[in-house]
Amino acid sequence: MNSLAISDSLLLLVTIMIVASAKHSPSLRFSAAVFGAAALLGVLRFTGLLPLPQMHSFFSGLGATAAYPLLAATLIWSGSVVAQHWRFASIFFVIAGAFGLVASALEFTFWGNLVALVSVAALVVHAVIAKDVQALLGGSALLAALILFASKVALPPYLQPGDFLHVFMALGLILLSRRARLAAV
Amino acid sequence: MPEFVLSPNILVVPILIALVVVELGISRAMGRSVYSFQDSITSINIGILSQFVNATGAVISAFMYAVIEMKYGTFEWDLANPFTWIFALLLYDFMYYWVHRTGHQVNIFWASHVTHHSSEEFNFSTALRQASTGFYFKWVFYMPLAVLGIPVQVFIVVGLIDLLYQVWVHTRLVGRLGWIEYVLVTPSNHRVHHGKNDYCIDKNYGGIFCTWDRIFGSYADERLEEPIVYGLKKRLHSWNPVWSNLHYWAAMFKKAGEQENWRNKLMCFFAEPAWSPDGNSSPKPLSEFPVADEVFVSRAPLAIKLSGLAMTLFSAGLLVLYLGSKQAMSAELQIFCATTAVCTFALIGYFWTQGNKKELQQ
Numbered sequence: 001m002n003s004l005a006i007s008d009s010l011l012l013l014v015t016i017m018i019v020a021s022a023k024h025s026p027s028l029r030f031s032a033a034v035f036g037a038a039a040l041l042g043v044l045r046f047t048g049l050l051p052l053p054q055m056h057s058f059f060s061g062l063g064a065t066a067a068y069p070l071l072a073a074t075l076i077w078s079g080s081v082v083a084q085h086w087r088f089a090s091i092f093f094v095i096a097g098a099f100g101l102v103a104s105a106l107e108f109t110f111w112g113n114l115v116a117l118v119s120v121a122a123l124v125v126h127a128v129i130a131k132d133v134q135a136l137l138g139g140s141a142l143l144a145a146l147i148l149f150a151s152k153v154a155l156p157p158y159l160q161p162g163d164f165l166h167v168f169m170a171l172g173l174i175l176l177s178r179r180a181r182l183a184a185v
Numbered sequence: 186m187p188e189f190v191l192s193p194n195i196l197v198v199p200i201l202i203a204l205v206v207v208e209l210g211i212s213r214a215m216g217r218s219v220y221s222f223q224d225s226i227t228s229i230n231i232g233i234l235s236q237f238v239n240a241t242g243a244v245i246s247a248f249m250y251a252v253i254e255m256k257y258g259t260f261e262w263d264l265a266n267p268f269t270w271i272f273a274l275l276l277y278d279f280m281y282y283w284v285h286r287t288g289h290q291v292n293i294f295w296a297s298h299v300t301h302h303s304s305e306e307f308n309f310s311t312a313l314r315q316a317s318t319g320f321y322f323k324w325v326f327y328m329p330l331a332v333l334g335i336p337v338q339v340f341i342v343v344g345l346i347d348l349l350y351q352v353w354v355h356t357r358l359v360g361r362l363g364w365i366e367y368v369l370v371t372p373s374n375h376r377v378h379h380g381k382n383d384y385c386i387d388k389n390y391g392g393i394f395c396t397w398d399r400i401f402g403s404y405a406d407e408r409l410e411e412p413i414v415y416g417l418k419k420r421l422h423s424w425n426p427v428w429s430n431l432h433y434w435a436a437m438f439k440k441a442g443e444q445e446n447w448r449n450k451l452m453c454f455f456a457e458p459a460w461s462p463d464g465n466s467s468p469k470p471l472s473e474f475p476v477a478d479e480v481f482v483s484r485a486p487l488a489i490k491l492s493g494l495a496m497t498l499f500s501a502g503l504l505v506l507y508l509g510s511k512q513a514m515s516a517e518l519q520i521f522c523a524t525t526a527v528c529t530f531a532l533i534g535y536f537w538t539q540g541n542k543k544e545l546q547q
Contacts, residue, residue, distance in 0.1 A: 058257040058332050081452070091291060091455050098325045105252040 003159055007166035008042035014170040015039060018177045027074040027082055027089035028180050032173065034059065034067035034093070039166070064112035065100025066093045068142075072119035075135060075176060076126045117146055123176075138175030145169045193345070194236065194508050198501070204352065205229075205309045211358060212308075219357050222490060223424050223483045223537055225310040226497050230530050231300060231426040232313030233497075233504050237523040240511060242320025249324050251337045258334030273335045274343040274393070277327065281347055282397035284326040285390040293454040294322060296433040303429050305416035305481060307379050312355040317430045347392045355379075361407065370395050373407045380413035386468050418474045422481055422541070424493075425534020427527055483537045493533040500526045 015036030019029045038059035044050040070093055074083045081088040096115075103111030120142045127135035145168030152161045205225070212219045262269045288298035300316040330340055354375040361373045370391045378389035388405035391398050398404035407413070421429055441453035449462050459468040483490060507514070507522045514522075 052259050054257045054334075055259045055332060080448075088455065094325060098322070101249065101253060101325065101328060104256065105249055 004162045005046035007163040008039045011166045011170045012039035025083050026086040030089045031067040031071040035063050038063050064116040066096035068116040068119040069096050072123045134179040138172045141168045141172030208309045219308045224306045227424040228310040228314040234426045235315040235317045238317035246324035250331050254331040257332045260334040273339045277343045278393045280326045281392040292458045295458045299433045303421040307415045312352040350393045377405050381418050424537040426530040485537050489536050496529050500529050
């Protein structure tokens with residue numbers, strides 16, 4: 001077992017908590033489920049229990065191209081039909097995912113990173129404008145996750161770039177889900 | 186002249202035409218009328234048109250599938266093992282269920298699929314009435330098969346099996362089939378799918394297996410005491426294959442243009458087909474629509490009808506030539522063939538509908 005398996009387990013636990021909570025909006029649970037699927041495949045891969053690297057890569061790509069925008073839409077437009085109904089959350093996800101698949105097929109490798117970064121940046125800007133501290137902290141954690149991973153920051157031999165991605169994503173999701181729950185109350 | 190290749194698409198054409206002829210013959214022998222001339226010819230024309238368009242659409246779908254399978258395909262599958270094929274067919278059919286359900290319940294996708302439901306008859310020719318605009322979204326739903334690594338050739342074959350299976354269920358001549366109704370899509374439960382009676386709406390989406398409908402709560406049995414009325418609640422009233430593909434798109438964009446805010450504009454595309462700005466998404470009951478005693482029939486003179494038939498035969502010939510020689514054809518020649526077919530169909534539709542002008546104005 002390596003550090004990636006542990007940090008992915010942490011992310012998996014956080015996503016399970018969000019998905020299992022009926023108090024969260026359907027779209028938040030939907031995006032958490034996609035991140036969770038990628039995290040589960042990561043755990044299986046990095047523990048060596050069932051290494052499925054292609055599937056892990058596929059779900060990670062879906063997370064970047066479809067789950068991040070869905071998460072951003074959920075928090076920025078919390079009253080929208082996308083945030084409140086499974087039906088529209090899944091339509092949003094399928095369409096965003098389709099664009100991601102086309103980009104992947106055409107070798108536009110930057111598409112996933114770009115979409116994830118723009119989504120999280122929009123979330124942070126919205127939090128700043130709304131003076132929403134908790135959303136700002138959550139968004140910043142997600143932004144840190146993406147930037148640290150993209151810049152391949154590591155603490156050898158303890159932490160790899162993927163660990164920063166997993167840990168900061170988990171932190172960001174906890175804060176954002178707490179924020180979304182408070183907004184719903 | 187470009188080299189001619191006898192592709193599977195071409196081989197299927199005579200089989201489908203033979204099926205139509207056999208059903209027509211049997212229905213006549215039984216003293217039943219299940220075909221009307223213009224409706225059936227229009228179904229065939231719509232089918233020919235879709236073949237021209239989908240020849241390209243199928244390539245795009247196969248390309249997307251092949252690339253995703255190559256990049257993310259997780260498992261190796263033994264093509265010699267029957268389990269591979271059975272599993273692929275089951276999974277394909279499961280995904281087909283969701284493609285089909287989405288095609289009925291999301292307006293922008295219904296805009297494509299509505300073409301298949303625009304016939305007011307229900308016979309083998311209705312099976313040929315396929316949309317020309319559906320290829321842009323269907324491929325997405327089959328990506329799970331690609332990620333599982335099911336080879337593209339298996340995907341294409343099971344896709345063809347699923348498609349061809351669905352031809353025979355478009356008939357009124359076969360009654361209920363006992364225990365088979367519990368497992369497979371049959372003419373009886375597919376008649377329900379094509380009905381516009383209130384109990385038929387949004388039911389029976391399965392391709393080969395109706396099990397998915399039973400699991401996900403969309404199954405309905407045929408009610409023998411309530412004859413099924415086929416077609417769209419808001420009747421198409423046209424034999425123009427091009428318009429039958431575009432009429433709903435036009436109406437959808439018009440409706441979106443009339444909305445005052447962006448939310449409602451987007452809802453026109455992504456909500457249920459019955460959605461209205463007051464928030465109601467329930468389909469209107471059939472009783473709220475004008476009742477018609479007969480299917481829409483052309484008032485055009487016999488000569489015009491027969492010339493339409495001749496033009497259909499010409500287009501069918503053009504399609505065979507197009508499908509057989511496409512690989513060797515220049516892009517300009519392909520576009521010319523497709524455009525000729527589109528213009529031919531538009532002309533047939535125009536002339537056949539002329540006799541109904543007064544009727545339609547009323």
